[in-house]
Amino acid sequence: MEGNVTALGGQIIFLMLLAPLINGIIKKAKALTQRRRGPGVLQPYFDILKFLKREPVVSAHTSWITLVTPYVCLGASLAAGSLIPLWGHSAFQLGDLIALTYLFALAKFFLALSALEPASAFGGMGSSREMMITTLVEPVLVLGLFGVVMVAGTTDLAGLAGAGQNPAGVLAFIGLMVVTIAETGRIPVDNPDTHLELTMVHEAMLLEFSGRHLGFLHWAAMVKQTVFLVLLTYLFWPHPSGSPVLQAAGLLVGKVALLGLLLAVLESIMAKMRLFKLPELMVGGAAFCLLAVLSNSFL
């Protein structure tokens, strides 16, 4: 029991520490593919530290919802991440794949609400767009994940390690990669680097946040991105079970970083899509997930 709690706590701290690194790697890789030098890989850590020291300024029109949102967002993202039994702490049941996806919905719900609070048009715009994107992403996500789940016969994450290692899994992986791009606000869907009102979705919601609160929300976005990548490696490319913790952690970091590089390259070679072209992209992702389901059902 105590060992389990330690493992759980360790995993949460591991994810908290890993997330900025992955973000830094993606940023660096993106800069390099664009022939820029870019900030150092460790820059996100410094950013977060600086944010955490700053006093937050919140809009006078806001209520307690804005005050709790940063903690709920980061907490929910971390809780989602801690459901993946990276080194086997599944002695007590915390949740499964369905809970994982819905925890992100919790974070999104509160973030979208708090964006409406300051009564500025930007926040409303971001929140409205984010919820529209969610309605497109969520079914594809479930389709892709369940395309993997239906082979394993369980939604319990402990039984899903490497469940996607079959031909149909490749299809599901492609579909889930599209979902990951959309969920982490990356380029064809959203642009993480800009505050241009025409393109922003996630950033628009964060516009009224500052100081510690902003730091927590940035951190939450990084953790979310890392959790998605970790989940993908866990489902499609897990480390051998029973490997020592350090080795497993090392392998995991390597693989997640590799996926991050893939994201960075994809982001560099693609152009931002118009918002209302998004359904086409998501339908494409859905097509792959559906194909995975079909292959699993009939072949």
Add this chain to the structure above:
Amino acid sequence: MADLHREVFLVLAFYLAGAVIPLILKKHPATSLGLGCLSAALAGVLALSVGVRGMLSPEPVLISLGHILPGVELELFIDRLSGFFVAAISLVTLLVSLYSRDYMKLYQGENIPWWSFCYNLFVLSMTLVVTVNNMITFLVFWELMTITSYFLVTFEYRRQQVRKAGFAYIVMTHLGTVFIMSAFFILYSGTGGGWGFADMANYSPDLPEATKSIVFLCALIGFGTKAGIVPLHLWLPMAHPAAPSNVSAVMSGVMLKTAVYGMVRLIIDILGPGPSWWGGVVLAVGVVSAVVGVVYALMEHDLKRLLAFHSVENIGIILMGVGAGMIFFSWNMGVLAALALAAGLFHVLNHAVFKSLLFLGAGSVYYATHSRDIEMLGGLIKRMPHTAALFLVGAVSISAIPPLNGFASEYQIYQSLLGIAYLKVSGIWMVAGILACAALALTGALAAACFVKAFGISFLGLPRTEKASKAVEVPWGMRLSMAPLAILCIVTGIMPEMVLNPLAAAAGQIFSAAAVPVIKTYNSNLALLLLALVAALYGMSRLAGGGRVRRSETWGCGIVPDASMEYTAASFSQPVRRVYRSLLQPQRKVISKYALLPYFGYRIHFEEHIKSLVKDFLYSPLRRITIIMSKKWRFIQCGNINLYLGYIFITLILLLVWNR
């Protein structure tokens, strides 16, 4: 079980007293309202205990109340299923009755004793509908329920819109009743063994497959009309906003569920296992209702119409669970069927709780601002903090977000649908199961979007009108009667096994399944983890920089923002309207007025309407055909009384000849 007898009699007595006493004390409206609500609440408490005990007792309870017709006895038969529905109904009506005492003050000048009379009879008839055990009494109370609820819907009969809504409601539900009656009569003529449900259940296995399928379809259409499945949902978004909010809470929270009860009782319990396409049809109807309901909900600005469309959605979700159960039942997998049905029934309870909470919340907003249009609201969280918090709990629940109860039941439905895929019976079913899951996910996401809009626009930001800026918190009585519902949302969300296991037992009783395994859930662990994480993060933030927060004006690029710059509900839902345009068919009209040049001093008039495909492609042609047909038959209505007597005479002769 002698003591249950006494309680049941007391329940009846309290409801009847609650109906009659206010009429007698008509001269003292305040007292009469108080007494009406009080006795409904007392009856609710007793009925709740009856229901819970019925649900937990392995042996059904039979209570006879005497003959009402030759050969027809009024008997209450409380097995686990009925017990559950009695408990759910009483739980909601108990709190709504307490709420009504303050809320009905809004309607001073209307005939409040009449309201008390109808309300008590309405609740009583609902309680009886789910407990009687033969079809005659079932139909009697079903009709009583419809008629009393009609009078409750048309309570403000002076408004034309209300009368129209009431008319749509009564016409549609009566058409539904025709189908229910046909289902019963086909069964009766097929079995010829009496009106009791038990008799019919005994005979039904001998019926030919085709007859059973006809009964199934009749029951689905008949009960579906009451439940509001797409495309028979048209009355719901009309009737709910017309009725007072407390009545909508009862109608949406529990009256729709009596139709679910009817379906479970008639289709699963009486007809028994059918071909698997029955389950497939119910599942498909559920999927369509859920998705269509929630997409239309997202387009609504009237808080109560929005909630009404969500009822369509949630009925769809419930039917997904029921449909999965029927599919398993047709494959002879009693345990899985029981788990799936339990998931559906669990959502029945959860929807009853959070939907009545939301309707009461909408009622409170109406009480405080006299407006149901969310475009007229805004900033209410500052003025009505308690109502806002309670409404938020309901909003999070209905959006299926952990750790509240909407998630708990949708999770179980996911598992049942996945179960269809796990079994690998055939590829088609596997794909169907997974697609239903994707539809459920879509529904959840749309519901979340809808409630971000509903809560965000009406409670957050700046008040958009003076009425909203001058709102004051509603009386304590109203807040306190909403609070238990919110607490239930949290408790059943964190500890779903508390309700799920008795429900699985109830479902097991219907499917006569072998021991249903005890369901274990992780929800409490997850809630604990979330709480711990949020607390730890807050602590971390305090350590890092203290708890100080500076407040300042919102950044508006140099302009101090006011309410007119806020995002409106229409603009919030615009992206969704555009993405789902093939379903919604938005029609946009923009007129700009200017004096000299289009760039200076212009006013823009903007309107956008959505079309209802169901109305355009199903109801309008039907109506046209009906009118054309009626015109052709008009000649038989000539107004001559002798001719009418002649009609009666001819009919009589024909019947005699027929029966010879």
Add this chain to the structure above:
Amino acid sequence: MIGYLTLVFLITGLLMLGGRAVSRSIALLAAQSLVLSMIAFYLGLWDAKASWHMLVVGGLTLVIKVIVLPWILYRLADRVVKYHEVPLSIGPGLSMLTGVLLVGLTYSYVVPVLLKEVQVGGQMFPVALSAVLLGCFFMISRRSAFNQLIGIVMMENGLFLCAIAINGGMPLILELGIFFDLLVGVLVMGVFTNRIRGTFDTLDTKVLNKLKG
């Protein structure tokens, strides 16, 4: 291994449905042909039942369909295609979804019900049949004459995989014939599109309606 390869074959077909750009379609077609030749090589080298024909066929595929054909197509595209993106009858997302539905139809109905006497194990046969349908749909959904050419080649790829799946390929002489047919076909079509372009100044097949008297 074969499973993954056939899957990539299917994915390229699906991706072709999801794009507008001509160059992308050609690249994907080349990739699909490459996968096809890899399948042929793999079977020829490691599958005991398949004959050495497979190696010849794989080599021919590699040369003709992966190198020569795309090269011709690219050159043609440079000359005759006015815009980079071709007009579609159905949006890319929807046409991908339709493609998946076609695949589903093949998986669920055509193979197990209509063709149940064709006893072929594995995924290759249904995938090959789906590729034929996808190619056909590709031709329907694109209004440019150029893309109809690409669709033909895609259908041919599917038929080829079918042949491999059913009995390890056709007799060698037949295969050689088909290759040359295809090559000549593409050349003829190329000349044809060139003429259409010359006459109408567009490749949009809608304008062919004008030819009607």
